[in-house]
Amino acid sequence: MTTRSCPCGLPEPYDRCCGRYLSGAAAAPSAEALMRSRYTAFVGRDAGYLLRTWHPRTRPARLDLDPDVRWTGLEVLGATGGSAFHTTGTVTFRAAFRGGSLHERSRFERVDGAWVYVDGDFLED
Numbered sequence: 001m002t003t004r005s006c007p008c009g010l011p012e013p014y015d016r017c018c019g020r021y022l023s024g025a026a027a028a029p030s031a032e033a034l035m036r037s038r039y040t041a042f043v044g045r046d047a048g049y050l051l052r053t054w055h056p057r058t059r060p061a062r063l064d065l066d067p068d069v070r071w072t073g074l075e076v077l078g079a080t081g082g083s084a085f086h087t088t089g090t091v092t093f094r095a096a097f098r099g100g101s102l103h104e105r106s107r108f109e110r111v112d113g114a115w116v117y118v119d120g121d122f123l124e125d
């Protein structure tokens with residue numbers, strides 16, 4: 001049991017935030033929660049979780065995570081759809097890493113009830 005705060009930026013301990021999703025104990029209830037958990041998986045280089053939460057249509061055969069990238073923070077800037085009442089959603093975010101940041105609008109869909117990542121567009125700063 002760890003009490004460290006979650007890497008995704010929410011003021012919750014990891015175990016009560018994204019940790020539940022990465023361990024498979026619970027499913028992310030919204031597109032934003034899934035997006036945050038995928039960021040947390042990038043921080044921990046959990047390629048298995050990233051592939052599991054990738055739409056089968058767009059999922060790569062394998063994922064090589066760069067061990068030199070140090071993620072330093074996530075800021076969710078906006079979201080559309082993505083709730084229990086939707087089957088699609090988008091989340092716009094900025095993910096910072098040492099030396100730069102990634103500004104993206106990601107698309108999510110529900111497959112068999114579970115939110116999965118489809119693809120994303122890079123945005124101008």
Ligand SMILES: [Zn+2]
Nearest residue numbers: 006008017018
């Ligand atoms: Zn979290």
